[in-house]
Amino acid sequence: xxxxxxxIALVAVASAVLKAAGPLLLGDHQLGPRxxxxxxxxxxxxxxxxxxxxxxxxxxxxxxxARLAGVAAAGIALLLRAPMLVVLAAAILxxxxxxxxxx
Amino acid sequence: MHGDAHAERAGGWYGPCAGxxxxxxxWRCAVSAPTSEEGRPADRGYAAGARAGLPFAVATVVLGVxxxxxxxxxxxxxxAPIVCSTVVFSGSAQFAAASILGAGGGVxxxxxxxxxxxxxxxxxxxxxxxxxxxxxxxxxxxxxxxxDASWALANRxxxxxxxxxxxxATVPQLVAWIGGTAVGAVAGGRLGDPEALGLDxxxxxxxxxxxxxxxxxRRSIAVAVIGGLIALSLVPLTPPGIPVVAACLAAxxxxxxxx
Numbered sequence: 001x002x003x004x005x006x007x008i009a010l011v012a013v014a015s016a017v018l019k020a021a022g023p024l025l026l027g028d029h030q031l032g033p034r035x036x037x038x039x040x041x042x043x044x045x046x047x048x049x050x051x052x053x054x055x056x057x058x059x060x061x062x063x064x065x066a067r068l069a070g071v072a073a074a075g076i077a078l079l080l081r082a083p084m085l086v087v088l089a090a091a092i093l094x095x096x097x098x099x100x101x102x103x
Numbered sequence: 104m105h106g107d108a109h110a111e112r113a114g115g116w117y118g119p120c121a122g123x124x125x126x127x128x129x130w131r132c133a134v135s136a137p138t139s140e141e142g143r144p145a146d147r148g149y150a151a152g153a154r155a156g157l158p159f160a161v162a163t164v165v166l167g168v169x170x171x172x173x174x175x176x177x178x179x180x181x182x183a184p185i186v187c188s189t190v191v192f193s194g195s196a197q198f199a200a201a202s203i204l205g206a207g208g209g210v211x212x213x214x215x216x217x218x219x220x221x222x223x224x225x226x227x228x229x230x231x232x233x234x235x236x237x238x239x240x241x242x243x244x245x246x247x248x249x250x251d252a253s254w255a256l257a258n259r260x261x262x263x264x265x266x267x268x269x270x271x272a273t274v275p276q277l278v279a280w281i282g283g284t285a286v287g288a289v290a291g292g293r294l295g296d297p298e299a300l301g302l303d304x305x306x307x308x309x310x311x312x313x314x315x316x317x318x319x320x321r322r323s324i325a326v327a328v329i330g331g332l333i334a335l336s337l338v339p340l341t342p343p344g345i346p347v348v349a350a351c352l353a354a355x356x357x358x359x360x361x362x
Contacts, residue, residue, distance in 0.1 A: 004204065018228070019247055020228070023231070023239060045351055046347065048327040053335075054310065074312070
């Protein structure tokens, strides 16, 4: 079995276990109001982290490049209530054009 | 299409708010929404979930193509990337593992990186668990249908989730992810360099679109800012993936005060 196939198998199992862990631990146990408030706030914390990490980092380095401008363009499009696909196109076009100009 | 998703969220079962695109308005409407017998807003079901997931599936196709091209360039051939997307079905983990293998890293390092990157599913699964159905095993199986976008879309904002809506929202993304990977793996470098085409911006944009729905009040905005700062400050210090998990600590702000 090559390294690629072994990695695929291990990552598949690990991902499934990570997704299953919460329900396996909690079962049908309902959480109290304080835990519920924390859970309500997980989404903004997680999603912001994913945006920031995706926009300005490469590996373990902070990298400011055309991606940040692309994400900013998407942010403006969202504020203007553009449809999702327009938001996506604004981000891709801004990033691609800036990279063309830079190269 | 994004507008439709908003209307779906805001309108759907509470007509007067249909078209009230503003996040603030969505939140206010959600408070006065009709409730099921459990005292919660109703679950809009598989079909509504699939419709809400559709625009995210378009973004997922782009990400899938990028992954297919990357994996092909790293010598994975055509079949392995498609199998990988089918059995792993997690973009961030797959990109992390493939990049590390491509940079000469070993199987252990690549797997560990993917585990770190996907460790966010641990708190996400804990949050989702009480909203699932059946015993532990059935809930663990249902949780396999959880991906970032469907988790966020099905999040009612009161700590509970719409179970069937979540699973429905995942289906178009699964199809898009595998299909996109296949296209990218078959076409390979002929499509051009994904980075030059600006496709690496799709990943953060995807999450920004989901995030825009989460600014419900001052506290959620504060948590978002703190979470972002935690992640940013940890990036140079920890392996990739850990900063995102650590950002969850910002949600502990919910322990204080009352709603």
